[in-house]
Amino acid sequence: xxxxxxxxxxxxxxxxxxxxxxxxxxxxxxxxxxxxxxxxxxxxxxxxxxxxxxxxxxxxxxxxxxxxxxxxxxxxxxxxxxxxxxxxxxxxxxxxxxxxxxxxxxxxxxxxxxxxxxxxxxxxxxxxxxxxxxxxxxxxxxxxxxxxxxxxxxxxxxxxxxxxxxxxxxxxxxxxxxxxxxxxxxxxxxxxxxxxxxxxxxxxxxxxxxxxxxxxxxxxxxxxxxxxxxxxxxxxxxxxxxxxxxxxxxxxxxxxxxxxxxxxxxxxxxxxxxxxxxxxxxxxxxxxxxxxxxxxxxxxxxxxxxx
Amino acid sequence: xxxxxxxxxxxxxxxxxxxxxxxxxxxxxxxxxxxxxxxxxxxxxxxxxxxxxxxxxxxxxxxxxxxxxxxxxxxxxxxxxxxxxxxxxxxxxxxxxxxxxxxxxxxxxxxxxxxxxxxxxxxxxxxxxxxxxxxxxxxxxxxxxxxxxxxxxxxxxxxxxxxxxxxxxxxxxxxxxxxxxxxxxxxxxxxxxxxxxxxxxxxxxxxxxxxxxxxxxxxxxxxxxxxxxxxxxxxxxxxxxxxxxxxxxxxxxxxxxxxxxxxxxxxxxxxxxxxxxxxxxxxxxxxxxxxxxxxxxxxxxxxxxxxxxxxxxxxxxxxxxxxxxxxxxxxxxxxxxxxxxxxxxxxxxxxxxxxxxxxxxxxxxxxxxxxxxxxxxxxxxxxxxxxxxxxxxxxxxxxxxxxxxxxxxxxxxxxx
Numbered sequence: 001x002x003x004x005x006x007x008x009x010x011x012x013x014x015x016x017x018x019x020x021x022x023x024x025x026x027x028x029x030x031x032x033x034x035x036x037x038x039x040x041x042x043x044x045x046x047x048x049x050x051x052x053x054x055x056x057x058x059x060x061x062x063x064x065x066x067x068x069x070x071x072x073x074x075x076x077x078x079x080x081x082x083x084x085x086x087x088x089x090x091x092x093x094x095x096x097x098x099x100x101x102x103x104x105x106x107x108x109x110x111x112x113x114x115x116x117x118x119x120x121x122x123x124x125x126x127x128x129x130x131x132x133x134x135x136x137x138x139x140x141x142x143x144x145x146x147x148x149x150x151x152x153x154x155x156x157x158x159x160x161x162x163x164x165x166x167x168x169x170x171x172x173x174x175x176x177x178x179x180x181x182x183x184x185x186x187x188x189x190x191x192x193x194x195x196x197x198x199x200x201x202x203x204x205x206x207x208x209x210x211x212x213x214x215x216x217x218x219x220x221x222x223x224x225x226x227x228x229x230x231x232x233x234x235x236x237x238x239x240x241x242x243x244x245x246x247x248x249x250x251x252x253x254x255x256x257x258x259x260x261x262x263x264x265x266x267x268x269x270x271x272x273x274x275x276x277x278x279x280x281x282x283x284x285x286x287x288x289x290x291x292x293x294x295x296x297x298x299x300x301x302x303x304x305x306x307x
Numbered sequence: 308x309x310x311x312x313x314x315x316x317x318x319x320x321x322x323x324x325x326x327x328x329x330x331x332x333x334x335x336x337x338x339x340x341x342x343x344x345x346x347x348x349x350x351x352x353x354x355x356x357x358x359x360x361x362x363x364x365x366x367x368x369x370x371x372x373x374x375x376x377x378x379x380x381x382x383x384x385x386x387x388x389x390x391x392x393x394x395x396x397x398x399x400x401x402x403x404x405x406x407x408x409x410x411x412x413x414x415x416x417x418x419x420x421x422x423x424x425x426x427x428x429x430x431x432x433x434x435x436x437x438x439x440x441x442x443x444x445x446x447x448x449x450x451x452x453x454x455x456x457x458x459x460x461x462x463x464x465x466x467x468x469x470x471x472x473x474x475x476x477x478x479x480x481x482x483x484x485x486x487x488x489x490x491x492x493x494x495x496x497x498x499x500x501x502x503x504x505x506x507x508x509x510x511x512x513x514x515x516x517x518x519x520x521x522x523x524x525x526x527x528x529x530x531x532x533x534x535x536x537x538x539x540x541x542x543x544x545x546x547x548x549x550x551x552x553x554x555x556x557x558x559x560x561x562x563x564x565x566x567x568x569x570x571x572x573x574x575x576x577x578x579x580x581x582x583x584x585x586x587x588x589x590x591x592x593x594x595x596x597x598x599x600x601x602x603x604x605x606x607x608x609x610x611x612x613x614x615x616x617x618x619x620x621x622x623x624x625x626x627x628x629x630x631x632x633x634x635x636x637x638x639x640x641x642x643x644x645x646x647x648x649x650x651x652x653x654x655x656x657x658x659x660x661x662x663x664x665x666x667x668x669x670x671x672x673x674x675x676x677x678x679x680x681x682x683x684x685x686x687x688x689x690x691x692x693x694x695x696x697x698x699x700x701x702x703x704x705x706x707x708x709x710x711x712x713x714x715x716x717x718x719x720x721x722x723x
Binding site for chain 2: 085086087105107108109110112113116127128129130131165168191192193194195196197
């Protein structure tokens with residue numbers, strides 16, 4: 001594996017490999033000194049054109065625990081803000097001698113473009129509405145931790161699928177691992193075409209919830225109201241919000257997931273996020289180990305993990 | 308020799324910028340001889356739709372470099388689109404572009420803007436521009452959104468013996484889109500432009516054509532629905548014409564999968580069904596012309612995220628070969644679509660587009676239909692490199708181009 005750009009590039013076997021390696025790093029993370037020398041001497045750049053605290057910190061923590069060196073470029077504080085082109089920024093970074101670029105960008109396809117320009121490995125940390133593959137990997141890991149396997153699990157992905165990179169990556173990963181995925185959203189928040197998507201669609205959350213093993217709630221961004229996609233947040237919550245009443249429709253062992261950051265009271269009620277079956281904070285915790293696994297598989301050269 | 312009157316074998320003698328004789332085994336001692344063995348001698352091609360970028364965007368193209376690319380592509384006349392900076396919306400800018408084209412290796416004509424600054428608010432001085440020979444008007448790059456303003460423009464233009472040409476796109480419906488809306492935009496997470504954004508304006512302008520009786524030309528149609536509307540309008544006897552661009556009969560939206568902005572164009576690359584509909588409409592005569600929509604952009608502009616890059620592709624040097632190779636049409640039909648039919652729409656009949664006969668203007672191209680070549684972006688005459696056909700093997704190439712009797716391309720090489 002040279003780059004991690006999209007979930008489908010990994011395939012089912014690739015996902016399984018990342019999840020296997022993640023197990024080792026979950027163990028590392030539980031140690032008193034959660035650090036291994038696996039990537040000593042390697043340099044990882046985090047290139048964030050969009051503000052993202054949790055994903056950037058998660059990747060940087062992962063790289064540090066692998067003893068890699070980290071450089072951070074974020075939009076407001078670097079040459080990016082001075083109008084430097086994407087290509088010039090990337091080539092400048094490459095010239096410093098680096099091994100991997102972790103990129104977050106508001107435009108779909110930027111990780112692909114960067115991978116075509118430079119020799120270093122590129123990790124997609126979220127590109128526009130397109131993909132967020134490490135989120136999907138940590139989601140799969142979290143589900144597997146609780147349910148053993150995704151095979152034949154019924155998963156509902158609820159909310160703004162159209163504008164969601166998390167949804168695109170999750171749908172691909174869940175389906176590759178054998179899950180049965182249902183999208184639940186108003187038609188305005190679904191992609192214009194679902195041709196080739198391994199999903200079924202529903203507009204009736206109440207009918208779907210009793211039948212699922214996992215309900216994955218997507219973040220709803222407030223600006224969607226301005227684009228005539230929804231009449232109001234209130235109406236969205238009434239139809240598609242995971243309220244306390246709706247959470248009671250879930251099976252006892254069904255998991256509640258959310259990629260964060262949450263709009264409590266909009267797509268998910270505060271007390272639902274705090275339920276025992278909510279694994280939202282576990283997702284965050286697993287994020288570091290999954291990203292360690294990804295960086296290790298891209299950059300590692302077979303060093304002893306126990307080191 | 309191929310022209311609107313048919314196909315025959317003959318020598319062509321040119322003198323004083325005109326065809327001096329057409330016949331068998333012509334003898335002209337001392338004359339320069341251009342070998343046309345195995346080739347077709349045809350009227351020079353005419354492009355209704357070239358973005359020459361001058362004034363304002365000379366880093367992407369100039370009138371001179373664009374005209375050289377055109378000559379290499381077999382064109383003896385091209386119509387420069389008005390979305391320059393400033394826009395070609397007054398006699399002053401028309402004159403500037405015509406002056407720049409006066410010494411170019413291709414006859415450069417100008418399309419004037421319909422509205423001031425192409426802003427869609429007020430009519431541009433069409434009579435003043437028409438007096439300088441402007442025969443096509445368009446706000447290309449954008450469509451005239453306001454139906455009332457477009458109605459007035461059509462009415463006003465009908466007294467000037469000019470044609471209004473529309474870039475059909477309903478901006479409200481297309482807003483924010485960067486590629487065709489459908490299977491691929493959904494998968495790639497890019498905002499789409501539905502086919503209906505084009506079709507709405509085609510339908511509206513057909514209605515306005517019926518209302519005003521004025522001629523209308525549809526630029527770069529890209530959807531099956533648009534072509535059905537035009538076919539119905541023609542069947543109803545309305546004075547409409549239509550063009551399509553080579554990329555809309557050779558490429559689909561699946562090309563965007565790698566996010567390379569070289570595949571970003573407006574109207575966007577559509578579905579395989581739309582490509583088939585474009586080809587069928589060309590074969591059925593619903594479409595009157597193949598126009599390049601040659602749209603150069605400097606490399607730095609195209610080395611950007613897909614949704615930030617400007618739309619447009621080069622076209623002048625590849626159009627003929629693509630039409631010969633990709634359309635299942637006889638060469639006479641391909642040349643009609645590239646030469647005499649667009650010449651008539653541009654108001655250039657008599658000067659360009661033949662027929663090749665004694666006394667006619669010597670604007671000719673000599674096509675080698677068997678010449679195999681590979682598109683190498685770095686070898687193109689355009690100042691820009693944004694061809695989506697880099698590396699593609701094509702068959703059919705212009706060997707010589709003759710402008711007003713002067714060979715401006717000889718054996719595939721530009722002479723100036």
